Amino acid sequence: MNVNEALTILKKAGYKYTDKRAIILEFFAKEDRYRTAKDLLTYMEPHFEGISFDTIYRNLHLFDQLGILESTDLNGEKHYQITCANHHHHHFICKTCGTTKEIHACPMDNLSSELDQFIVDDHKFEIYGLCPACQ
Incomplete structure (x- = not known):
């Protein structure tokens, strides 16, 4: 999935496009591997001073629910990656x-x-x- 596809899913579900959401999606599209909420917070802090874990977790949860992100538990911590394909694997x-x-x-x-x-x-x-x- 690319950023534009993810934003389309977000808009169709009735959610607003925001700069924060776009940067979150760009982060996961660029990383193309599982990353943590802490990794994302570290990446976003220079762009959004004072961004909170609540904002990060709320958006990660939303993107996971909408199928934009996939999640897994590694070493007792939730990790996310952008949904990678439309075929079964x-x-x-x-x-x-x-x-x-x-x-x-x-x-x-x-x-x-x-x-x-x-x-x-x-x-x-x-x-x-x-x-x-x-x-």
Whole structure:
């Protein structure tokens, strides 16, 4: 997803375009990996003196709810990245730097017979470890 697509989703949902929201989206589009609220706050402080964690968390939560950002828990802390694709896939996530690698194999393909009487609405599969650069 790019910044313009994300802003379109935001506007269609009835939310205002603001400079803060645009910079948040630019940050995640540029980073292209999982980052924390603290990372975002550090990035935004030079642009918006006195910006609060409340503002950061409120926007991260909104973007996550709207599907603009994806979230995961790493080391007990929530991390976010811009939604990366419109096709089904999963991720390997580096626990040190947040780099992701798409995984196209899906474990649900092997579980369908075990869940034949159930309706699965959604699922999430993530593998955690260290990328080559962090090993």
